[in-house]
Structure formats: C-alpha cells, structure tokens
Amino acid sequence: MSQTEFVVGIDLGGSNIRAAVVSQQGEIKAWAQAPIEAARGVEQGIQRIQNLIRQVMEQAGIRQIAGIGFGSTGPIDRKRGLIQNPYTLPGWENVDIRTPLSRAFDAPLIMENDADAAALGEAWLGSGKGTSRFALVTVGTGVGSAFILGGQIYRGMDGEHPEAGHQVLDPNGPPCYCGARGCLESLASGPAIAESARRLIQQYPNSSLARLHQSGQIIEATHVTEAARQGDEFAQKIIREAGCYLGLGLVNLILFYLPECIALGGGVMKNYDLFFPHIQQVLRQHDVVVPTRRVRLVPASLGNKAGVLGAARAIWLELKG
C-alpha cells in the first residue's frame, strides 16, 4: 500500500462527477467536477473519471494516493465494486469500476451508495459532527436516506442500505415505482411537489402559478418554492402539505432510529426555511411516546462537498480501521 497521506473521494451523480483529494483529517487539497455524460457509454465515462482523478492529483501536487472512495448513485454492488444503475446512468449495468480505477492508480477502491457517502461526510465534518446517531434525508428528484451509527454507515442484511424515502405514509396517496401508494417520495420529492401543483392548479386561478401555467410553462418544484417565497397562497399550501408529509416521515424515522440529529439535504432543501416550520409543527405534535422535540433538525451543511468527503472517509476507515 502507498504511503501517501491522501486519498481521492469521488461523487458520481446522474449528471456530474466530482473528485477531491482529501487528507485523513478531512482537509480538501484539490477539488474538481465535470459532466459525466453517461449516455456516451461506459468506456468514455470511466475515462472521464480517470481524467478527473488525474486532474485533482495534479492540482494537489501529488503522484500517489492511498485509496479511492467512490460514492455513486445507486443501485450499486458494493462488495464487487459494480455500478448497476441504468435508470440514472443510461446503459450502465454491471459496470466494474473497481478493477480499472484500482489498476490505473495502484490503489484500493471502496464503493458506497451516494446517500451513504453524503451522510458519512456530514457526520464526519458537517451537520452531524459529534453525534452517535445521525440521519441524513435528501429531498430532490427522489427522497434518499442514510443512517450513521457510531461513525459508521448503518447497513442492513447483505449490506443493503435503508430507504426511508419509500416509507408508506398514506395508503391513499399517489402510486410509486417502489410498489407503494403514498410513500414519502411520492408525496414530498421535487417531482411530487410539482405534480401536486399541476393537479390542483385549476382550483386556484388567481395564483401566480396558474398564470405561469397558462403561459405554457410546465410547472416544476422550483416554480412552487419561488412563488411561495413571494407570498403566493396556493404555492404556500403545496409547500405546507409537502412539509407536513416530510414531518410525518421524520416522526417515523425518529420512532425507529431515535437519532440525536437529522439533517435535510438535496435540491428541494435549498429552500429548507420554507419547509422547516411545517416539519417542526408536526414533530412537536408527535412528541409523546418518543422525544421528537429533543432531536436536532438542521439543514445539511457540506453542500456539494458532502459526497466526496464521505467517500474519502469511507476509504480512510477501510485503510486505518
């Protein structure tokens, strides 16, 4: 094994690949991102990843790394180091990431689900620092979750990772590909918020969203949050409903995990302040059999660095035990 004091953390999403050179203390020596353009094929994709790693190593002025932590949009086969995600990365099924990258950089590679990596990063250096039980819930195109217990990623049977975003909250809710009706993702993700707005818009002809809709614009979640921020009552109602469902989802999370801290991340949570009062109200209402009031609820704090830092932490944990 190399004696270098740095590892590379990778964060592979559906659109972008990010890489950072990270010390054992969590210092970022170099950082870069580039589009992955997954549809151009696996071979070119792996080449892009390698180029990005070389780029950050050069920026950091190092010629060797002790290991690679690779956080990827799932599903993945963690043990074998495979990406199996034709949904987000078209054509990427059974893609062996470990073999080519380990060979190219003469370094061990550990792979983690991206939600797990982001949570590990937040628990190490961000919103969950110093906690023994920390949950991250990401609200964006989907709703993801991860749980960090004693500084380690919580894994279920066969290494499976939790999916609190698909918990059932309302059996009369919208259908989801997960098999449920009314799972959290179907009620409070970005697309769910947009869909709610589109479904109810006829009833609120005076809303600014209705005017946008009439102008031919397809309503997205960002339109709803913008309108809510500008005082549009219909948009505020949509946010309130999603916020209440998020609150119920967090009540359930607390009933199972009883964490000291929950952080909310993901694209939709850039508007954390809009959702927070509704979530908080639901948590207070359910503060009876478990102390929901004592759980610290915060926005995730590492932004687009959480994934690379968590991936780096994962390989450091592997290397140093």
Added chain:
Amino acid sequence: MSQTEFVVGIDLGGSNIRAAVVSQQGEIKAWAQAPIEAARGVEQGIQRIQNLIRQVMEQAGIRQIAGIGFGSTGPIDRKRGLIQNPYTLPGWENVDIRTPLSRAFDAPLIMENDADAAALGEAWLGSGKGTSRFALVTVGTGVGSAFILGGQIYRGMDGEHPEAGHQVLDPNGPPCYCGARGCLESLASGPAIAESARRLIQQYPNSSLARLHQSGQIIEATHVTEAARQGDEFAQKIIREAGCYLGLGLVNLILFYLPECIALGGGVMKNYDLFFPHIQQVLRQHDVVVPTRRVRLVPASLGNKAGVLGAARAIWLELKG
C-alpha cells in the same frame, strides 16, 4: 460479586410477575409466576417480587445469584432502575426497584423495557437466534417493538427505545394518545381490531359478530379472530385490514432496519396464521427498492418465557461484557 452460576430474570407486566433462575447458557432451572396486584401498593408489590425470587431460588436449590435482570412494562428509567408506569401499574411512579432488590439479594440489577427484554430473549434463544439484525413486534393491547443489533438491544439517544408501534401509516386514521392519527397501534392492536368491528357491525347484520353484539356482548378482538376462524366474512375482512396495516408497518420497519428476521409476538399474534397471508402479500407487493422478500417473518417462539430469558441475558451481558 457473587461466584454463583445463575441469575434471576424478572418479567413484570400489568397483571403478572414472572421470575426464572437462568444459567449463562440460557437454561431455565426454575420458573414461577404470580399476580402483581399493583393497585395494592408499591410496598406490597416489591414484597411480592422478592417472595417470587426467593421461591424460584429455592426451587432451583441455590442460595446466591450473580445478578438480577428486570424487564418491566414501561416507561422506566433504565439508568436509575426506576419504574414510572402509573398507566399499567396504578400508583407506580418513580418506584425504585434497584435499591431494595439489590440489597435483599446482594446482587446487581439491570432494568430493561419489557419489549427490549423479550426481543433480547428471542434473539438469544428463540425466533431470532443466529441473526445480526432482529426485530420483534408485539401486537396486543398496544403495539410494541424492539430491535436487536449484533446481539445487543438497540438504544437511541439518551437510551430511549424505539416505538415502531406508533409509526404513522394513514394520516386519515383514528387518533391515538401518541399524538398521531393512524399510527400502527391505532390500526392493528387488539383494541383497534375490536373498535373496527364495533364501528362497522351495522353494515353486516348477517355476521355472527352482529348476533353476538345484539345479545349484549361487547365485541373484543378475540371474538373477531374466533369468528374469522369459523369463516365469518365480516370478521375476515376486519382481520384482512389489520393484517394489511401490519404489513405496511413491517414494510416501513424493513426500509429503516433491513433486518434478517422479524418475529411477531403478543396476544393478538396467537392468531398469527390468520394475519400472516395478508402481511405476506403486502411485503411481496413492496419488494422493489429493498428486498422485503428476503426478510424471514416468523411468530415469536418463546411465549411467556421470552421476557425472563431476555432479562436474564441482559444481566449476563452486563456481568460478562
């Protein structure tokens, strides 16, 4: 510390107190139970517990014990060894159990919530034996839960224990004292099943339950399970609905914990076979983002011995590390 090879495990419920002398391998050398009659007061109650411990020690032919594991209906203050349960044990608030029993038997005492103790017993010697992640869900007057991770009771912040029975499953469901509408307990506990039957009985005048109701009998959950077993369609419908909600509750549990095995215990689950097909169907329907199909679902197997064995295990873990 005493050099004896036995401990005493206690299981204190709302009606009965059970005690067993248990070896480090889980062998029960003596067992007894007696009514607690909590309303007669704390002092007499503690006396009854002491008498029962002396009785089982005599039966086992031992004069000393290495420790006492005390499982109790909650809420309890685990660290201070207090019972704080005026709900189930009238008048028992801030009752110090540790001091008098430790003194009387010259032995350390560890206290656990009864659901945690039962789960620890099942994981040690029963339905969860050999698993790394084991959940017990008890369905009776309430719905309780516990999670055993790596052979130890999973505890949340400040030692709090999970309460999966109060997870929200249907925000349009019945109100519960926990602050929720439509928590699992409000939808699938014994009283919830009875309440469903009483609410809908007018619509099913040909049901055997309707005839029972007309005769002046107050319908309880046991009447519903009996009628279902005899082919009554209305009763079967009630069981199916409760079974489906239990299934949804277990789907959520799997999404958070991903256990190898879930055991169902408690009074209502004496009719496990009636509920199982409905639970199973819901689990299969949700086998998409997590492998619900791979989770082993079984009835709890230690019956009324789970609590004393788990309490014994808890003190053995404390003594031997």
